[in-house]
Amino acid sequence: MYTGKFQMQAAESTQFEARLAGRATGAMFFVVFGAVWLEVWAQRSGAGMPLAAAIVVGALVMLVNAWRRYRLYAPALAQLRESPERRRTKRIFHLVNIGQWLLILVLGNVLVNIGLGAWVVPMGIAVIGLHFVPLAHAFRYRAHYLTAAAMVVLAALYPLLAAGGPAAPAGFLGAGLILWASAAWALHSQA
8 A cells, every 4th residue: 555655656757857958948948049039139239248148147047047947857767758648748749839830931922022021020929929838838837828929919918008019129028028028937837
């Protein structure tokens, strides 16, 4: 009786730690992509080299934090790496990301060809946001729904509110900050 209970607790602990390692991996992606959005914002807004350097430093600090957390829980993730559920999740992740980039490419070309090239960035932000919906389900991580909603709301509102419309650098700033906030949440949440 105690042996079975111990094994069940060990399996639950392994799954929990594997989720934490997975969150750290996701945080690393969010940090890198967030930094790219922020660097484009810094360049387009004329913020200058000190702010661009601060973005790089901030990204490095968050990456080191995410890497440490990943390394701490990586053994648990390795134990589950070849499970059928893990393979299914990875397949969904790859399909959703391929679909996301294809959709951005196609819609971006359509917008440019109909004379609405300024709307490529808001469209890209919206598509990136929407790609978090199936990932939230696949990874069983509800925080992705919040990231999705924040990105879609940003894509819908900043072109209307920013002085430069859809071409305003505010979209890059908002997207970068949302991704960094999502990375911070993934590293500090325990579920």
